[in-house]
Amino acid sequence: MVSLLLRRSLLLPPAIRTSIYQSSLHHLRRHASTVTTHGIPTAASEIASAPAINPFAESLMTVPSLLLDTLHATGLPWYAVLPLTALIVRGGLVYNFSTLPARRRAVLRRNLSPIVGAQMRRVLIQRRIQKKPVFRPLLYFQMMIAMSRDFKIPLFNFRSVLNFGVLIAMTETVRMKCGGREGVLSLITKPLTWLFSKEYSTVAAGSEPMKMASSPEEIFAERLFDAREAKAQAAGLSSSDIPIEAVHLDKLTTNPYAAYIEPSMRTEGLSFIPDLTLPDPTFTLPCLLTLTMAAGILLRRQPPLTTPEVPTPDAKKQPLTNGQRLGLSVSLLFGLGATQFPAAVLLYLVPNMTIAWLQGRWLDIKYPIPGTVEPCRKPVRVKVRKDFEMPTQV
Known part of the structure; x- marks a missing residue:
């Protein structure tokens, strides 16, 4: 096959051969030692075909893409489909399968705090007797995990990451429909793709010998002659009747998700941003x-860890905690980065964050997390009523 391609490349005009050689020098220096096994793409084979789609990312984006396409098929524009999708996904799916069960488990774990505290005190006394070092936060975390396992209230399960996973899958699907390239989901699933490709390469290496990758000029010559043969067959002529200079090759697709791009995203936007595939120029x-x-x-x-005392006017003005300061800093940085996001992604994120806040307020009212059960701070005073019996007369 390689010798045939070399013979074909010799039939090219000198100008084309020179341009191919000059354009491939840089590529050959970078990938001089690149080899490939059967069925696994390499750097050289990527020139002859479009970039491959991450199979794991594509499988995770199948259901979100189907949901978006179904809602858009009803006739709604994209600026209405995206918030409606956030309402369905965050308000229905994530709330019932992740947020509500997590709040119920948090309430039950808070009720287990006295048992955890008693167990922790017993372990601390044993460690002091044995003169072993103790790290209190780690010990409390270990006790909480043990109690949660005994009472079947796990701290973490697959539902704990459902909210984050669904958010990433939905935003990546919207980004894909806007014509974006690989994003966070592809980066997360890339180790899985590498692991499976490594296993496949091991099997292929044991079954078939390794084959050297074709050079860029060989790939270009093969594409050029295939295009000339296809053009000759369409015209009813032989390939020798058509000069090689008259053959034009189609440009290879550089976006692996080009088939999933929605052209209507460019016209069904809001009044201040009609093209949802571009960043918001007004920063709204x-x-x-x-x-x-x-x-x-x-x-x-x-919620407080302990039962608060009677609030005073000064105690009502609670200062910002370190966690809140960190959260505000992250929100500011995320907002600065969001200025480069497509407007369609932000049209999904803003309703999603709003619904999440409303759900949190509703859960604080419906399922509040109680304070930790503690001993009474003041001694209990019990009134004792003494009854005196009158002596009986004899």
Whole structure:
């Protein structure tokens, strides 16, 4: 096969052979030692075909893409489909399968705090007797895991990452429909792709001998002659009747998700951003996203670990905690980065964050996390009523 391609490349005009050689020098220096096994693409084979789609990322984006296409097929524009999708996914799926069960488990774990505290005190006494070092936060975490396992209230399960996984899958699907390249989901699933490709290469190496990769000029010559033969067959002529200079090759697709791009995203936007595939030039959506994240941090206070005393006027003005300061800094940085996001992604993120904050407020009212059960701070005073019996007369 290689010798045939070399003979074909010799039939090319000198100008074409020179241009091929000059354009491939840099590529040959970078990939001089690149080899490939049967069925596994290499750097040289990527020139002859479009970049491969990450199979794991594509499988995870199948259901979100189907949901978006179904809602858009009803006649709704994209600026209405994206918030509606956030309402369905975050308000229905994630709430019932992840958020609500997590809150119920948190309430049950808070009720186990006295048992964890008693077990921790017993272990601390044993460690002091044995003169062993103790790291209290780690010990408390170990006790909590043990109690949660005994009472079947796990700290982590597959539902714990459902919220984050669904958010990444939905935003990556919207980005894919906007014509973006590989994003966070592809980076996360790339180790799995590498692992499976490594296993496949081991099997292929044991079954078939390794084959040297074709050079760029050989690939170009093969594509050029195949295009000339196809053009000759369409015209009813022989390939020798058509000069090689009259053959034009189609440009290879550089975007692996080109088949999933939605052209209607460019026209079904809002009044201030009609093209949803571009960043928001008015910075309205990034500011809304930052304000939504900041409101979720400031307006939702964490439940106290202990039962609070009677609040005083000064105690009502609670200062910002370190966690809240860190969250505000992250929201500001995320808002700055969101200025480069497609407007369609922000149209999904802003309603998603808003629904998440509303769900948190609803759960604080419906399923509040109680304070830790503690001994009474003041001694209990019990009134004793003494009854005196009158002596009986004889």
